[in-house]
Amino acid sequence: MAINTRTAPFTAPGRLALLRVSGFPIIPAAILVGIAFVAIFAEFIAPNNPEIGTLGDRFRPPFWQAGGSDAHLLGTDHLGRDVLSRLIFGARVSMIVGITAVLIAGVTGTVLGIISGYLGGWVDQAIMRLTDTWLALPALTFAIFLAAVVGPSELNIIVILGLVYWTRYARVIRGEVLSLKEREFVRLAIVAGCSKRTIMIKHILPNVINSAIVLATLMIGVVIISEASLSFLGVGVPPPKPAWGLMLADGKKGMMAGYWWLTVLPGCCIMLMVLSANLLGDWLRVKLDPQLRQL
Amino acid sequence: MRRYIIRRLGYSVISLVLLSLTIFFFVRVTGDPAVLLVEPGASKADLDQIRQQFGLDRPLFVQYGHFVSALVRGDFGQSFYYRTPVLELYLSRLPNSLMLAAAAMALSLLIGIPSGILAAVNVNGWWDRIGKIFSLLGLSLPSFWVGLVMILFFSVYLGWLPSSGAGTISHMIMPAFALGWFFAAAHMRMTRSSMLEVMGSEYVKLARLKGLPERMVITKHAFKNALIPVLTLAGINLVIMVNVAVVVETVFAWPGIGRLLYEGVAFRDFPVVQATVLLSGVMVVVVNLLVDILYAVIDPRIRLER
DSSP: OOOHHHHHSSOOOOHHHHHHHHTHHHHHHHHHHHHHHHHHTHHHSSSSSOOOOOOGGGOOOTOOOOTBBTBTTBBTTTTTOBBHHHHHHHHHHHHHHHHHHHHHHHHHHHHHHHHHHOOOHHHHHHHHHHHHHHHOOOOOHHHHHHHEEEEEEEHHHHHHHHHHHHHHHHHHHHHHHHHHTSSSHHHHHHTOOHHHHHIIIIIIHHHHHHHHHHHHHHHHHHHHHHHHHHHHSSSOOTTOOOOOOHHHHHOOOOOHHTTTTHHHHHHHHHHHHHHHHHHHHHHHOOOOGGGGGGG | OOOHHHHHHHHHHHHHHHHHHHHHHHHHSOOOOHHSSSSSTHHHHHHHHHHHTTTTTSSHHHHHHHHHHHHHHHOOOOOOOTTTTTHHHHHHHHHHHHHHHHHHHHHHHHHHHHHHHHHHHHTTTTHHHHHHHHHHHHHHHHHHHHHHHHIIIIIIIIISSOSSSSSHHHHHHHHHHHHHHHHHHHHHHHHHHHHHHHHHHHHHHHHTTTTOOHHIIIIIIHHHHHHHHHHHHHHHHHHHHHHHHHHHHTTTTOOSSSHHHHHHHHHHHHHHHHHHHHHHHHHHHHHHHEEEHHHHOOOOHHHHHH
């Protein structure tokens, strides 16, 4: 293999080779794949039902501590539910909320950013004033308000987080479009008689998609932390569904008695996932989008 | 200068109008606003009375007019739970929030600025690497979890610090740290990049040519100039801190506006929730305006632009 690449230096490296040379963050990627795997196959991996516990088994510690058992490897919570199983199903909630909310924010923000940047004029003014105003509202406060208005549910949380975070996309994408607009290929397309719609879809969109992807990976961490915060405050994913933020809120009940596993473990899961997403996003940023490097 | 300020003022007024429209829109359009505006457990007659009082059967723009005129008069409604005007409640909690934010800011600058300088002075050295890991952790750890783990360690196991409440300095240490942690990372990165920029400038080169010892160059010439963008960021962050402290204040039962918002949600006290959100937005809009005007006063390039 190695000799092969050296004797043929002029062939373009395949995609995988590219990943290998440039310090691809293999551990964070593996962690994310692992979490995704656990989230998808939660039913088959989790040893117990995450939503039903035995009250007789309340506050059991993890297996290595005195009083712990193999039946509940990572202990149980205040209702006797298996912590490991709840963590596993919690990965699914975080993944679904994180990915869909970022998708909603990304698509909305990218579309509005392109329209605003390309069309200019009063459309631009209208979209940008709205963006500025919504950016002025602290994201979490705004999300709490929306959740208080529409009521908590998993779907509502996804829509709310999408609504709260699209403004960041719109800002960045609009800035890129403003500079793309002046480039030769766009001017040529105008001369060639392309309609505004065609130019936006065929010529502008492909050129901002890299930035959108980088923003998305960096945003996933923010969204997951927001979801956990909302669930922790009781306006996110409603109980008894296992979400990591909700587990932390429940864990607070046992904290004063020293039941550390209910507080430490869900937080570690959030940290692991967010840290991995950020590391991957950082690498992508340098790789795909030199313009965003100083972001 | 005057034209710049007037235009900037205009933008802020538009922002405030859009802000009130946003809040108004979400309350009226998603479901029955009477259900939100009435106390939990109210009767059918109460609901009807609320509809009358707020004119919910009238056209939307009339309703919006009422909504805004009440806000302008400083009437944010009455809290269901505390039975006092919401504005009064908010203002009574604000000093606590400001105090916590000031403490968190001091902490974040104490950590962020020295570590940022150390990172900039030896780029890619081990200090720089530690700094990078530190700032990544700052971004990836939810602040409320940092708070919870600190309570577990310092209050439950060691018994050194009180786990909740306010009043003494020792009550403030953990919430300030939990809140300041994230911002310390941001300030570190800002200090680092700002220092790097200044270190490459002509006047620093001149100072070195004069034969000043490196320590003098860094402390006397580079540091002072590098500090300006960091302090600007810190000023804006102080406002953000006041408004993002919801979760940290909830964890430590700190009686600030974040905790007020949480209580509003938990007790289904909708006027409180609505007012807190509105006032958060107003605070940010006003501070942004002040920062922009201050910039223009200091830097003529900005006010003459366009």
